Amino acid sequence: MKPETGPMKFGGDWRGVFIRGDNALAYAKTLEPLLTVLSEDPAFNRIVISELRGLLELLASADERRPVSNLDHLRPFVACLPCTSCYKGHYEDPSHYFICTCLCHEEDQYGRPMVP
Numbered sequence: 001m002k003p004e005t006g007p008m009k010f011g012g013d014w015r016g017v018f019i020r021g022d023n024a025l026a027y028a029k030t031l032e033p034l035l036t037v038l039s040e041d042p043a044f045n046r047i048v049i050s051e052l053r054g055l056l057e058l059l060a061s062a063d064e065r066r067p068v069s070n071l072d073h074l075r076p077f078v079a080c081l082p083c084t085s086c087y088k089g090h091y092e093d094p095s096h097y098f099i100c101t102c103l104c105h106e107e108d109q110y111g112r113p114m115v116p
Contacts, residue, residue: 024062
């Protein structure tokens with residue numbers, strides 16, 4: 001299971017937008033020539049161009065070949081979903097370690113959920 005491009009919310013935080021890498025690179029390729037043309041027009045607002053360049057850089061940072069210094073590395077998407085199969089006795093059923101992604105658990109040194 002992978003997240004799709006669209007609105008996303010983590011816990012009680014504000015809603016944000018997740019853009020899959022392939023979508024981000026396509027948007028960047030579309031935006032770059034437009035910015036080139038707009039930046040040559042002296043009548044176009046320089047602040048808007050600056051903001052659009054920032055967006056272009058953000059979208060282009062999805063390119064795995066480019067180094068980034070501020071990458072937020074998260075757990076796999078499925079581990080961010082609420083647990084729908086949680087029950088006591090996690091350690092009696094080893095297969096449950098890979099099913100239970102509930103955020104209400106602490107994890108042990110092996111990344112397995114610990115029952116509170």
